[in-house]
Amino acid sequence: MAELTAFQAARLADDVYSLTRLPTLKDAVTYLNGEYGEVFNFSEQSLLKAKTGGPWFIKCRTAFGFTLLGQGSLKGHAFFLFRGTQYLADWLTNLNISVSRSSSGQPVHDGFKRAFFTMEPKLKEFMAIVAKNNISHIHCIGHSLGGALATLCGDWIKSGYKIKPYIYTFGSPRVGLYGFADFCTSSIGAERIFRAYHKTDIVPCIPIWPFIHTPNSGQDYFLPSPGIVPMAEYHGMNHYIDSVRNKSWPTLAALESERKSDDGIVRWLKSTSPIGLTITALEWLNQALVYVLRKCLKGVAWAISGAFGTSFTLMDQLAYVLKKGIDISENVSSLVLNLIKKMMEILGMKKVLKAAELTREFIRSIFLKLQQKVNDFTQAALSKVLVKGRAV
Incomplete structure (x- = not known):
């Protein structure tokens, strides 16, 4: 071989x-x-x-x-x-x-x-x-x-x-x-x-x-x-x-x-089962985001980072695309709404939300809050590795 x-x-x-x-x-x-x-x-x-x-x-x-x-x-x-x-x-x-x-x-x-x-x-x-x-x-x-x-x-x-x-x-x-x-x-x-x-x-x-x-x-x-x-x-x-x-x-x-099939991702987004900040939840959330981005961009999730000027951060781009997705169709709009609700649940935030409330600024703020929470989570885990002298 x-x-x-x-x-x-x-x-x-x-x-x-x-x-x-x-x-x-x-x-x-x-x-x-x-x-x-x-x-x-x-x-x-x-x-x-x-x-x-x-x-x-x-x-x-x-x-x-x-x-x-x-x-x-x-x-x-x-x-x-x-x-x-x-x-x-x-x-x-x-x-x-x-x-x-x-x-x-x-x-x-x-x-x-x-x-x-x-x-x-x-x-x-x-x-x-x-x-x-x-x-x-x-x-x-x-x-x-x-x-x-x-x-x-x-x-x-x-x-x-x-x-x-x-x-x-x-x-x-x-x-x-x-x-x-x-x-x-x-x-x-x-x-x-x-x-x-x-x-x-x-x-x-x-x-x-x-x-x-x-x-x-x-x-x-x-x-x-x-x-x-x-x-x-x-x-x-x-x-x-x-x-x-x-x-x-x-x-x-x-x-x-x-x-994680497309049908499985849709079922996860619609599920009412409680979730928290776990490895499993992060895996599902990542797959769900890629799936929803494809729907918003009509199959071209790779367009993130390629279709915007340098003044747009990644979070700006994500917020822009997801906000646009709300206007594409009722089906895509519900996917975006359920995705944001899942993120809010992981953050411990109130889940009652309507599509009309999803402004670019609001979506961006949710991404930034979740990123910070995941980052704190990561820093704590990696710090334990360093304390024990393991290679990272």
Whole structure:
């Protein structure tokens, strides 16, 4: 098989954290060569460095992963390994998240893109080496923020070099909007994208709407974990390794979570059963929003971020489109109304509401309040991970 096993990918996603776990880079390289000397040669020359940051915390340039040529049993394979960061909560819960364009010209999280593109010179050098060595298989691997970078790397390789890589992510946040997820899925192929996530890992639930996961169709790899609220430890790579140990990708695929059909989404929107802020509710709410946006935009949910000027924030765009949807038809109007009611219920707000009350300002305020509540929820969960010293 050309792709890595789930356990191989998970081990690499975990061991790249040697860059932060061990006292020095030399210690990390020594450890990694001890673990993988038969198939890789780790060195300072193979190091990837990224400049990370934004207006909400200090920028820094630091070791973020490796570029590697396989040898021995992995001869003919090339690898891009990316780690996560302790600043992930700041990246994901910033209220002013902006969108910019990926290598393929699609809308993605601007912070992720900026960090990735600071690595581009080193990536280009490595791709020249890949070309000279007649590499047939390329693998992009990462956990948490590293998963977001691995996804962007896969898009970059396909866009610039016309090669279809394999992408493996564990507990990755959402990287882009509908256009990115759709383009990346169709151009690389859903069968080459292995997205694994624990049920109670909060990170795959954010950034919140309208960001969605890649692949946006085909198979993802749902890993059961206890409860319906975030369990901080289930974002850690130690649990991901345990969850995939001795399991093939087809075996993991059999653990698939409930697929949310269009009919199921409509039933959920109309349901009067009480809901609160849980992982399950966030999953349903995200799917419902994408569904309602498609109805408002006549099937083109990707238009968010592409059809407006830079003065419109994502929340402005969402409010504008949903308000327009109220005027399309009675059916679409009721979908928008039920969606806002669900959001208000999660916020603990009064649910008695009429379509006429849904002004752009009101819709925008509900989105902002919900975003803040989810962000507080996320910060608390990730803080517990940091306190326990786990890699994020």
